[in-house]
Amino acid sequence: MSTLKDYGSFETAWCPGCGNFSILKAVKQALVQCNLAPHDVLFVSGIGQAAKAPHYLHANVFNGLHGRSLPVATGAKLANPHLTVIAESGDGCNYGEGGNHFLAAIRRNIDITLLVHDNRVYGLTKGQASPTSPEGFVSKAQPDGNPSLPFNPVAVATVMQAGFVARGFAGEMAHLTDLICQAIAHKGFSLVDILQPCVSFNRLNTFSWYQEHCRKLENSYDPTNQRGALDVAMMDENRLPIGVIYRNKRPSFKEKAEGSSSERAFGLQPFNQALFEEVLAHYY
Amino acid sequence: MVKRNSSKTICIGGEAGQGLVTIGQLLCKALVRSGYHIVITQSYQSRIRGGHNDFFIRTSVDPVAAPSKTTDLLIALDQASISEHGHLMNRDGLVVLDAILDPETHHALKVPFKDLAGDGFLNIAALTIAGALLGLNESLIQKLISDTFHKKDKAILEENLLVFEKALKWVREAAPAFEGLPPASPKGPRRLMLNGNEAIALGAIAAGVRSGFFYPMTPATSIMLTFIKHARTMGIVFEQAEDEIAAVNMAIGASFCGAPSLVATSGGGFALMAEGISLAAMTETPLVIAVAQRPGPATGLPTRTEQGDLLFVLHSGHGEFPRAIFAPGDVEECFSLTQKAFEISEKSQGPAFVLTDQFLADSYRAVLPFDRIDTKPLQSVAHAPDTKTPYQRYALTPDGLSPRLYPGMSHHLVIADSDEHTEDGHITEDLSIRKKMVEKRLKKTALLLSERIPPSFTGDSHPHVLFICWGSAKGAVEEAAERLRTPSLRTATLHFSQVWPLAPDDFLPVIQSAGVVVSVEGNATGQFAGILQRETGLRLEKQITRYDGLPLTPSYILSAFEKIDEGH
Numbered sequence: 001m002s003t004l005k006d007y008g009s010f011e012t013a014w015c016p017g018c019g020n021f022s023i024l025k026a027v028k029q030a031l032v033q034c035n036l037a038p039h040d041v042l043f044v045s046g047i048g049q050a051a052k053a054p055h056y057l058h059a060n061v062f063n064g065l066h067g068r069s070l071p072v073a074t075g076a077k078l079a080n081p082h083l084t085v086i087a088e089s090g091d092g093c094n095y096g097e098g099g100n101h102f103l104a105a106i107r108r109n110i111d112i113t114l115l116v117h118d119n120r121v122y123g124l125t126k127g128q129a130s131p132t133s134p135e136g137f138v139s140k141a142q143p144d145g146n147p148s149l150p151f152n153p154v155a156v157a158t159v160m161q162a163g164f165v166a167r168g169f170a171g172e173m174a175h176l177t178d179l180i181c182q183a184i185a186h187k188g189f190s191l192v193d194i195l196q197p198c199v200s201f202n203r204l205n206t207f208s209w210y211q212e213h214c215r216k217l218e219n220s221y222d223p224t225n226q227r228g229a230l231d232v233a234m235m236d237e238n239r240l241p242i243g244v245i246y247r248n249k250r251p252s253f254k255e256k257a258e259g260s261s262s263e264r265a266f267g268l269q270p271f272n273q274a275l276f277e278e279v280l281a282h283y284y
Numbered sequence: 285m286v287k288r289n290s291s292k293t294i295c296i297g298g299e300a301g302q303g304l305v306t307i308g309q310l311l312c313k314a315l316v317r318s319g320y321h322i323v324i325t326q327s328y329q330s331r332i333r334g335g336h337n338d339f340f341i342r343t344s345v346d347p348v349a350a351p352s353k354t355t356d357l358l359i360a361l362d363q364a365s366i367s368e369h370g371h372l373m374n375r376d377g378l379v380v381l382d383a384i385l386d387p388e389t390h391h392a393l394k395v396p397f398k399d400l401a402g403d404g405f406l407n408i409a410a411l412t413i414a415g416a417l418l419g420l421n422e423s424l425i426q427k428l429i430s431d432t433f434h435k436k437d438k439a440i441l442e443e444n445l446l447v448f449e450k451a452l453k454w455v456r457e458a459a460p461a462f463e464g465l466p467p468a469s470p471k472g473p474r475r476l477m478l479n480g481n482e483a484i485a486l487g488a489i490a491a492g493v494r495s496g497f498f499y500p501m502t503p504a505t506s507i508m509l510t511f512i513k514h515a516r517t518m519g520i521v522f523e524q525a526e527d528e529i530a531a532v533n534m535a536i537g538a539s540f541c542g543a544p545s546l547v548a549t550s551g552g553g554f555a556l557m558a559e560g561i562s563l564a565a566m567t568e569t570p571l572v573i574a575v576a577q578r579p580g581p582a583t584g585l586p587t588r589t590e591q592g593d594l595l596f597v598l599h600s601g602h603g604e605f606p607r608a609i610f611a612p613g614d615v616e617e618c619f620s621l622t623q624k625a626f627e628i629s630e631k632s633q634g635p636a637f638v639l640t641d642q643f644l645a646d647s648y649r650a651v652l653p654f655d656r657i658d659t660k661p662l663q664s665v666a667h668a669p670d671t672k673t674p675y676q677r678y679a680l681t682p683d684g685l686s687p688r689l690y691p692g693m694s695h696h697l698v699i700a701d702s703d704e705h706t707e708d709g710h711i712t713e714d715l716s717i718r719k720k721m722v723e724k725r726l727k728k729t730a731l732l733l734s735e736r737i738p739p740s741f742t743g744d745s746h747p748h749v750l751f752i753c754w755g756s757a758k759g760a761v762e763e764a765a766e767r768l769r770t771p772s773l774r775t776a777t778l779h780f781s782q783v784w785p786l787a788p789d790d791f792l793p794v795i796q797s798a799g800v801v802v803s804v805e806g807n808a809t810g811q812f813a814g815i816l817q818r819e820t821g822l823r824l825e826k827q828i829t830r831y832d833g834l835p836l837t838p839s840y841i842l843s844a845f846e847k848i849d850e851g852h
Contacts, residue, residue, distance in 0.1 A: 037695075039691070039692060039696065042691050044537065047702070055710050055711055058697060060691030060699065061697075061700065061701070062537065062540055062567070062691075062700045063702055063703065063711065064702050065560075065563050065702055068529065068533040068563075070530075071525065071529070071530040071531075071537065072537035072540070074534050075534035075535060075537025075540075076540060076541045078523065079494065079521065079537070079540075080541045080543075080691070080692050083691060100527055100530070101526060101529075103526070104530065271492045272519075275517055278517060279486065279517055280653060282513075282514075283477055283478055283482070284317075284474055284476060284477075
């Protein structure tokens with residue numbers, strides 16, 4: 001049995017009151033709840049305030065480049081299918097710089113969990129509009145207001161039939177913990193878009209704003225109906241549903257690629273000279 | 285080394301989609317099985333159907349390593365082949381063409397292909413006729429056809445064999461005047477027929493690679509297609525990524541977890557990978573990228589050749605870090621240097637490159653099997669029972685190399701960071717640690733240097749003329765040096781198959797012992813000459829360059845040399 005203590009506690013570089021603290025706590029609790037040992041888990045992150053999160057717990061970590069957590073996570077999972085691979089980064093990292101990887105990871109349906117700290121703003125670079133910032137969002141980089149419409153990650157993921165699509169809120173710890181746990185357990189690609197305030201740069205979507213606007217999905221809600229899920233994913237700002245929005249049982253990448261992507265595909269396998277001779281025989 | 289006139293060159297020309305590559309490959313295989321040496325030059329347009337493509341085979345009883353400009357046997361599948369290549373025919377040359385085409389003024393054999401081969405078997409008829417003209421053993425051709433089609437429908441194989449017999453009978457009766465090849469001995473050791481890209485894929489597999497990632501780009505794609513063809517047999521994982529950025533990052537993820545990884549691309553795709561190279565260096569993750577060059581800038585000439593990306597590969601990736609760059613001179617070196625690249629990449633825990641180009645990528649050769657090569661597959665470092673807790677991925681050591689573990693293989697946690705990091709892999713802004721980490725990474729240059737491959741010197745000592753070249757230029761330059769030699773003119777070639785890092789002591793004495801020193805490169809600006817000048821202070825003013833998209837040939841080099849010599 002793993003415990004919270006196994007995942008340690010560290011000094012962070014975040015602003016006091018940041019939503020990242022409760023997300024970090026929920027992640028640790030979810031790992032304990034899933035009974036995972038730190039050495040069986042690999043966190044892959046990009047760059048941004050959220051991407052620092054894996055530095056603040058005990059696990060294997062690859063803190064890569066901005067936008068690239070998903071490709072690194074994909075390569076890692078292919079190399080070692082036994083690892084629980086979690087990609088964790090912010091909205092700018094995943095939906096902006098890494099947008100193409102986000103779409104490809106959904107299509108590929110490889111067994112990775114993606115946790116997106118979504119504070120609707122670039123925090124590390126001090127307050128520019130992010131892909132999820134609302135239209136009209138004013139910043140030093142968008143002095144006339146953000147001209148672009150916000151990206152809706154849960155709606156896009158639902159349209160693309162991602163295996164597991166959830167939205168959580170940093171202010172609902174127990175609920176978020178459960179969502180992360182379900183996402184890890186899902187065999188295939190899973191997304192948890194986590195709404196969080198940015199106390200330094202987002203004056204609009206504050207903690208109390210989210211508290212007023214987030215609504216937990218009811219127990220009677222059926223997340224397996226894609227059309228219904230899309231309606232829920234596209235609900236406007238006045239009622240932001242949180243919970244498992246959509247899920248299906250689409251076969252994962254590994255199931256589809258069985259044979260070429262089997263357990264033997266490890267760096268640990270010894271080189272087989274006889275098989276290599278078989279390969280060379282094609283060229284006589 | 286081949287003598288000036290002892291080789292024959294066969295050109296198969298036609299539209300894309302006419303099957304000329306199939307004819308070329310089968311004829312190559314027939315030549316290799318018969319005991320001849322071959323060098324193939326493929327020239328094609330960036331289209332799937334139509335246009336004009338050609339497949340040149342230079343073949344000889346003696347070893348041959350460079351293409352030739354002129355043609356002895358032209359198999360023309362379209363009229364354009366005659367207008368394109370007719371003027372390069374040797375005096376005794378023969379044009380083989382369909383009866384409906386016009387041979388113009390050339391000595392020709394008009395073949396009723398429609399009668400012999402119907403609609404679908406032109407390639408077998410052409411192969412049979414070419415084989416007969418060259419004097420290849422008939423039963424050998426027949427067996428080749430059987431070997432090629434035995435896996436298909438039995439009826440298809442029988443139809444192919446029927447076309448073979450009809451074409452053979454026809455060409456015997458037609459009996460055109462053409463001097464075939466001198467006999468070769470098929471009795472030597474069995475040889476493989478491989479092009480440069482296939483050899484890179486096989487070299488990676490022999491090295492113990494466990495994963496491969498790519499985004500398709502000519503002329504690198506066939507490296508990964510060869511790799512994937514054998515992946516199932518060898519238990520290797522692979523994926524076609526959404527873009528080159530993803531491909532290089534996937535490779536780094538897989539390599540971090542213990543599956544050594546191959547990435548292949550060309551200039552434009554490599555440009556997108558630059559951030560990943562820097563990431564591999566910072567996280568100290570082994571990474572091997574094969575870059576098959578084509579002429580740039582931008583999209584350039586997608587299907588032609590150039591040695592134009594040397595400086596780009598040398599300087600790719602932001603920040604300062606060591607790297608190794610190999611530049612194979614022939615197909616054997618594509619195999620052995622790819623193996624070497626993996627070895628050095630794993631040892632140094634950083635990026636290594638194999639720099640090839642379209643000419644070598646598509647150039648088939650007959651090579652001895654690699655079974656005598658000592659394949660030392662990469663050693664796993666997953667288990668280290670004496671590792672202390674907490675494990676430090678970036679522990680500072682005298683040689684800059686930290687013990688490496690893979691995540692998930694033990695109770696130790698492996699932490700890697702693209703930020704500057706502490707010994708245990710965590711992000712830091714402690715500037716004294718920063719300084720130590722920079723020095724740690726740069727220390728690995730010593731390892732790269734100690735394992736370097738010095739340039740190879742061929743020819744006369746204290747030469748009057750010394751050619752300096754790198755990568756795929758090798759065969760053409762060595763043959764040019766050979767042909768230039770007279771009893772009173774000593775000539776030699778210095779070929780670099782590793783272009784970085786360089787140790788000037790390896791080659792400065794040789795260069796200083798020479799009279800005239802000429803650099804030969806397949807680019808416009810003499811990139812390698814520039815590197816040599818920077819590293820040694822030696823200024824190579826005499827340069828032969830080629831940047832029209834075609835490979836260097838001995839004749840091209842010799843005529844360029846004449847002009848240099850006149851100016852001298």
